Amino acid sequence: VDCTPFSEFSFIDFIKSQAKNGWIKDSLGIGDDCAIIPYTDTLDLLVSTDAFVQDVHFLLDKASALDIGFKAAAVNLSDIAAMGGDPLALFLTLSFPKNTEKKWLDEFIKGILSFNVPLMGGDTTASKEGIFISLTVLGTIKKGGSKLRRSGKAGDIICTTATLGNSGLGFEHLKENISSPFIVHHLRPTPHLKEGKFLAQFTETHAMMDLSDGLAIDLFHICQESKVSAQIDLDNLPIEQGLKGKKHPFSYALESGEDYCLLATIDKQAFNEINIQFEKEFNHPLYQVGHLIEGSGTVEYFLNGKKHPVQYRGFDHFSY
Amino acid sequence: VDCTPFSEFSFIDFIKSQAKNGWIKDSLGIGDDCAIIPYTDTLDLLVSTDAFVQDVHFLLDKASALDIGFKAAAVNLSDIAAMGGDPLALFLTLSFPKNTEKKWLDEFIKGILSFNVPLMGGDTTASKEGIFISLTVLGTIKKGGSKLRRSGKAGDIICTTATLGNSGLGFEHLKENISSPFIVHHLRPTPHLKEGKFLAQFTETHAMMDLSDGLAIDLFHICQESKVSAQIDLDNLPIEQGLKGKKHPFSYALESGEDYCLLATIDKQAFNEINIQFEKEFNHPLYQVGHLIEGSGTVEYFLNGKKHPVQYRGFDHFSY
Numbered sequence: 001v002d003c004t005p006f007s008e009f010s011f012i013d014f015i016k017s018q019a020k021n022g023w024i025k026d027s028l029g030i031g032d033d034c035a036i037i038p039y040t041d042t043l044d045l046l047v048s049t050d051a052f053v054q055d056v057h058f059l060l061d062k063a064s065a066l067d068i069g070f071k072a073a074a075v076n077l078s079d080i081a082a083m084g085g086d087p088l089a090l091f092l093t094l095s096f097p098k099n100t101e102k103k104w105l106d107e108f109i110k111g112i113l114s115f116n117v118p119l120m121g122g123d124t125t126a127s128k129e130g131i132f133i134s135l136t137v138l139g140t141i142k143k144g145g146s147k148l149r150r151s152g153k154a155g156d157i158i159c160t161t162a163t164l165g166n167s168g169l170g171f172e173h174l175k176e177n178i179s180s181p182f183i184v185h186h187l188r189p190t191p192h193l194k195e196g197k198f199l200a201q202f203t204e205t206h207a208m209m210d211l212s213d214g215l216a217i218d219l220f221h222i223c224q225e226s227k228v229s230a231q232i233d234l235d236n237l238p239i240e241q242g243l244k245g246k247k248h249p250f251s252y253a254l255e256s257g258e259d260y261c262l263l264a265t266i267d268k269q270a271f272n273e274i275n276i277q278f279e280k281e282f283n284h285p286l287y288q289v290g291h292l293i294e295g296s297g298t299v300e301y302f303l304n305g306k307k308h309p310v311q312y313r314g315f316d317h318f319s320y
Numbered sequence: 321v322d323c324t325p326f327s328e329f330s331f332i333d334f335i336k337s338q339a340k341n342g343w344i345k346d347s348l349g350i351g352d353d354c355a356i357i358p359y360t361d362t363l364d365l366l367v368s369t370d371a372f373v374q375d376v377h378f379l380l381d382k383a384s385a386l387d388i389g390f391k392a393a394a395v396n397l398s399d400i401a402a403m404g405g406d407p408l409a410l411f412l413t414l415s416f417p418k419n420t421e422k423k424w425l426d427e428f429i430k431g432i433l434s435f436n437v438p439l440m441g442g443d444t445t446a447s448k449e450g451i452f453i454s455l456t457v458l459g460t461i462k463k464g465g466s467k468l469r470r471s472g473k474a475g476d477i478i479c480t481t482a483t484l485g486n487s488g489l490g491f492e493h494l495k496e497n498i499s500s501p502f503i504v505h506h507l508r509p510t511p512h513l514k515e516g517k518f519l520a521q522f523t524e525t526h527a528m529m530d531l532s533d534g535l536a537i538d539l540f541h542i543c544q545e546s547k548v549s550a551q552i553d554l555d556n557l558p559i560e561q562g563l564k565g566k567k568h569p570f571s572y573a574l575e576s577g578e579d580y581c582l583l584a585t586i587d588k589q590a591f592n593e594i595n596i597q598f599e600k601e602f603n604h605p606l607y608q609v610g611h612l613i614e615g616s617g618t619v620e621y622f623l624n625g626k627k628h629p630v631q632y633r634g635f636d637h638f639s640y
């Protein structure tokens with residue numbers, strides 16, 4: 001029996017290899033935050049789809065129906081933010097056990113609708129056990145204006161649009177029934193739609209993606225796709241003062257994932273001016289975490305100017 | 321505890337009521353086979369999403385991975401056929417247990433790609449138990465050219481694009497390990513994309529939808545949406561000679577569902593000419609099963625010219 005363990009990412013590669021022959025002309029398929037399909041004369045269509053599975057992505061005894069709907073929509077919309085686009089509509093499939101309360105479903109749908117993006121279609125079915133949610137979001141963006149993972153350039157400054165690791169510590173507190181202000185970051189992440197649109201207006205913003213799996217692995221994807229390497233200054237990681245848990249703060253910031261802010265690489269010459277405008281708009285600066293260099297797709301870490309030996313691993317959705 | 325049992329359809333009504341405020345201008349949301357969104361100057365965009373759940377929609381010991389992928393894609397594409405459109409791209413979310421064989425996944429994706437519609441995005445995650453599939457299809461159609469459920473008119477001839485009940489008997493044979501030519505109808509339904517496109521070119525084709533839940537309940541939806549009633553001639557139901565199982569042939573044809581051919585209502589004056597052209601194109605005629613009349617949304621059955629008392633019920637995905 002050919003029963004090989006394999007990671008989520010190798011399966012995505014496999015689908016890519018199976019599917020790439022038939023893609024639509026001038027479109028981009030699997031491999032970025034969204035697929036890009038030619039739309040009108042002036043707009044591209046963006047499409048992304050995400051699954052949310054009970055006991056893998058959420059725990060029924062730790063999150064309310066409103067939380068779960070809110071986060072499912074936020075995570076899906078975050079893919080539109082990562083391209084710099086505007087959301088257009090959501091489509092939902094939902095499988096749930098027969099004994100699910102109508103009140104739970106009512107609150108769940110309210111959560112899905114939290115961002116005023118219309119829910120324009122769906123399919124509901126029974127499941128024998130567990131709640132399975134799949135959301136598809138359509139969005140639009142100026143033709144050719146999408147920010148891709150593969151567009152990073154050596155010399156770019158690497159930055160994030162928020163502090164890192166809050167969701168990871170919040171998840172720890174949630175599991176351990178510790179009341180804390182970090183929990184809301186885990187249960188109700190905010191898709192950085194405005195930040196994405198702001199950054200996408202500059203041609204000097206090169207690569208962009210959302211931080212779902214943790215900076216370590218997400219940046220690794222940008223490096224691999226852009227055929228550059230990255231140097232991260234651990235001293236500069238944007239970490240909240242109060243981020244203190246069982247693990248080292250760097251671990252939350254680099255590995256825990258689910259921050260759902262944006263990771264961007266911006267031309268070094270243009271960075272300061274973009275950052276000034278960003279701060280005016282959002283009342284805080286972009287957080288510089290390092291820079292891209294010529295290289296073969298690796299991520300290196302520096303602490304106090306010295307190379308740091310630890311290799312961080314991002315959250316793999318198969319490691320539940 | 322507010323724990324009310326409720327059917328799939330009432331939940332769809334509920335989502336409609338929650339969601340309708342935010343729909344996109346000139347678009348159609350939940351309630352037809354696809355959502356319709358303005359696309360280019362000459363085209364509308366069609367979107368539909370479907371869930372396929374182990375032990376609800378398929379049995380792992382009765383269907384191969386290729387069968388399951390094939391049928392998931394067929395059912396999803398059938399929604400595009402029901403509007404009269406052309407498929408553009410598929411998007412997949414897939415949740416599966418860690419011990420799923422790579423070979424199974426390989427064959428499943430091959431099944432998804434059976435119809436040469438590109439798979440342009442997806443998300444894979446673990447599940448604790450059971451395989452959950454969600455597919456979203458995008459399609460296009462001439463602007464304003466979609467055939468809706470609400471467009472049926474009193475006087476229309478009601479017809480189908482294939483014989484009915486084959487999938488239902490096939491499912492019975494499959495469960496009872498009886499080798500039969502009906503099983504392929506259950507495992508590998510063909511989306512009637514060509515038939516849908518053919519019928520959609522005529523303004524005299526009024527209402528159209530795909531037959532997923534059985535003629536009885538699907539026609540009921542057309543009647544409700546179109547604010548007309550229907551009379552079905554049971555003598556005229558298109559049923560294969562060999563359709564003999566545990567239930568009455570009418571029951572397979574009306575109730576079993578999953579035929580995934582099309583149900584259309586066509587202007588009485590134009591029907592004969594359209595039917596002649598249809599037969600030239602597809603080597604069999606449209607199957608007339610009855611006609612629409614003025615009324616309040618009911619479906620009545622006639623046998624040998626006499627009203628038949630039995631009320632048939634379609635397959636509700638919650639009645640597993």
